[in-house]
Amino acid sequence: MRGPTDPWAILASMPKLEPVEITAGKLHLRPWIPADIDEIHAACQDPDIQRWTRMPTPYMQVDATSYVTEFAPRQWEQGHGAPFAVLDATSGSVLASVALMRVTDDGLAAVGYWCAPGARGQGVVTQAVGVVGRWAFHTLGIERLEWTSGVGNWASRRVAEKNGFTIEGTLRRGLVLHGTRLDCWIGSLLSDD
Numbered sequence: 574m575r576g577p578t579d580p581w582a583i584l585a586s587m588p589k590l591e592p593v594e595i596t597a598g599k600l601h602l603r604p605w606i607p608a609d610i611d612e613i614h615a616a617c618q619d620p621d622i623q624r625w626t627r628m629p630t631p632y633m634q635v636d637a638t639s640y641v642t643e644f645a646p647r648q649w650e651q652g653h654g655a656p657f658a659v660l661d662a663t664s665g666s667v668l669a670s671v672a673l674m675r676v677t678d679d680g681l682a683a684v685g686y687w688c689a690p691g692a693r694g695q696g697v698v699t700q701a702v703g704v705v706g707r708w709a710f711h712t713l714g715i716e717r718l719e720w721t722s723g724v725g726n727w728a729s730r731r732v733a734e735k736n737g738f739t740i741e742g743t744l745r746r747g748l749v750l751h752g753t754r755l756d757c758w759i760g761s762l763l764s765d766d
């Protein structure tokens with residue numbers, strides 16, 4: 574039976590997150606819109622995104638559509654997450670995705686990301702994670718921002734490290750990717766780090 578200490582009861586009572594847009598240097602972050610669907614679909618054909626994230630494989634147009642029109646808006650609405658499109662502020666093209674996930678009302682959240690293959694290695698996701706982290710700490714009152722990735726995903730780990738995350742260790746079989754339980758790294762950034 575679900576009582577007051579039931580974690581699902583806590584999740585169900587999360588306040589809505591007010592969607593925001595943030596411009597930071599050459600990047601513009603905003604909630605996803607239907608015009609982004611083709612670009613998400615194209616980016617998510619990338620083998621590294623397929624390998625290291627929990628995206629459906631194969632990744633179809635319908636997956637991008639349901640993400641943009643159903644899952645992402647519901648995250649904001651239910652207060653469980655803040656999925657941001659990361660755009661080139663000048664051209665408006667989609668460069669990356671940075672999402673706040675698993676937000677709780679006692680100050681925890683996780684961050685997840687991918688970058689379109691053509692935009693990699695230019696610091697896009699490192700900068701965007703910094704922006705979303707600061708917003709989470711200052712506006713939402715998050716105290717611990719958590720990062721996890723499959724062991725061996727060095728590019729993801731570098732993004733976390735460059736943002737000041739402390740790598741806390743390895744969770745044995747802590748992550749399921751495409752039906753297989755894998756070891757994963759875990760790290761965190763605290764609001765007062």
Ligand SMILES: CC(C)(COP(=O)(O)OP(=O)(O)OC[C@H]1O[C@@H](n2cnc3c(N)ncnc32)[C@H](O)[C@@H]1OP(=O)(O)O)[C@@H](O)C(=O)NCCC(=O)NCCS
Pocket residue numbers: 621622625626686687688689692693694695696697698699700721722723726727728729731732
């Ligand atoms: C991880 C990812 C989001 C990084 O995006 P990005 O915008 O290219 O990241 P940045 O340019 O900000 O930084 C990448 C860093 O990783 C480093 N890097 C990239 N590939 C690497 C590799 N194979 N081994 C070690 N470091 C690597 C880069 O050199 C850079 O570090 P540096 O600035 O110290 O040189 C992108 O590679 C990606 O989309 N990967 C597939 C999806 C994924 O893994 N998502 C994370 C799931 S936990």
